[in-house]
Amino acid sequence: MAVVIRLARLGAKRKPHHRIVVIDKHKPNGRFIEAIGYYDPSKEPCFMDVNADRAAYWLSVGAKPTLTVKRLLKSKKIALN
Incomplete structure (x- = not known):
């Protein structure tokens, strides 16, 4: 199953x-x-509120963020690795 964050x-x-x-x-x-x-x-x-632990989890299991979400996560200093 291909999963994205959007x-x-x-x-x-x-x-x-x-x-x-x-x-x-x-x-x-x-x-x-x-x-x-x-x-x-x-x-x-x-205003932006993100659960950093859950975002990091989904990124670690292979979820691909869209370009906008990637920019927002970078602004909150959440690692995209």
């Missing part, structure tokens, strides 16, 4: 916020495996 959009029209989720790559709109964080770009400064 953003799942929540919120109302023009007021987006996102959940950082671990999901099967082949079911982009399906149920996610685990929610590991939250990202709200509409606040100043942008």
Whole structure:
């Protein structure tokens, strides 16, 4: 099973916020495996909360983050190795 870490959009029209989720790559709109964080770009400064232990676990077992999630994890200083 190919697993990715990506953003799942929540919120109302023009007021987006996102959940950082671990999901099967082949079911982009399906149920996610685990929610590991939250990202709200509409606040100043942008609010982000990530469970670093779970993110590190999923990265260690082979989950591939999207480019946006990779940038967000780097900003929180979570190792991507």
